Amino acid sequence: MCSPTDYYPYYDKEGIKISFEEWIAFKQKPDYSVVKQETIGDYQVSTVWLGTNCDYGNTGRPIIFETMVFTDKEVNEHEDLQFRYVNEVEAWEGHKAVVALVKAQDKTHKKEEDNDN
Secondary structure: OOOHHHHOOEEOOOOOEEOHHHHHHHHOOHHHHEEEEEEEOOEEEEEEEOOEOOOOOOOOOOOOEEEEEEEOOOOOOOOOOEEEEOOHHHHHHHHHHHHHHHHHHHHHHHHHHHHHO
16 A cells, blocks of 8 residues: 555655645644745735645655745735745745735736726
């Protein structure tokens, strides 16, 4: 019988293979799995450690971090923003870049709304 790790290798934050049981234990620790979350206006920018390799083409090092933008708004202008990274340093830098982008666009939309009034 095959274990889950035969199909979906799991990695710690350093990119070292770990067991499924270790992955579950890490995922239950928000201080380990959440890199950074910030709210900008109606949006939440979330960067997390996935711990599973999202490099579906197997082109190199495992891609194990991700940044996405969420909102409760009916239309998420940033829904296509999804970035993945191979290490935590890239994840932090990517998070900062996405936050800056959302802030810049949020200011632009506020200016447009103010001009309409």
